[in-house]
Amino acid sequence: MDVTKSIVSYEAAAYGHVRVKLAEMLDSRGITRNKLRTLTGAKYEVIDRYYKAVNVEMVDLDFIAKVCYVLECKVEDLLEYKSEE
Template sequence: MDGSKSVITIKEYGKISIHLKEIMDSKGITRNYLARISNTRFEVINKWYNGVVEKMDLDILARICYVLECSPADIIKYDK
C-alpha cells in the first residue's frame, strides 16, 4: 500500500454520526422505554440518543435495531 489514504496524510477523513434521536422521535419512543425494552442502561441509550458514542458496542446496536425495526445504516452515517 502506498500510504496515499493514510489517516496521517489526510487532514479531513470524515466522521461517523449517530441519528438515533431522529428515528426515536419519529416513532414516539422515549429513551427510558428503549433502555427498558432493549435491556440496556439508560446512560448508554442516552449517549446513543445524543450522538456521543465513543466506542460502538455491536450488541447494543443490534438490540436497538431489533426494537426499532430498522437497520444499522438507518442509525449510523458516514459523512466525508
C-alpha cells in the same frame, strides 16, 4: 487503477465522521429513551449517550444490534458516515 486512500497523513477532520441518528429514529417513532431501555435492557446512560450523540467514540455493536432488533431497522438507520469531501 487501484486508488486506495491512506489516513496516515490525513488529519482527523480530513476523513470525515460517523453521525449517530438514534434521536431522529426514536423521535420519529414516538419512542422515549425509557421505553427503549425497557425494550433492550440497555442502561439508560448508554441510550442517553447515543441519543445525545455525545462522547460516542466507539460503537457498541451489541447495543446497536439490540436497537435494530427492537425497532426493526437497519444499522444505516442509526449510523451515517459523512465524508469531509
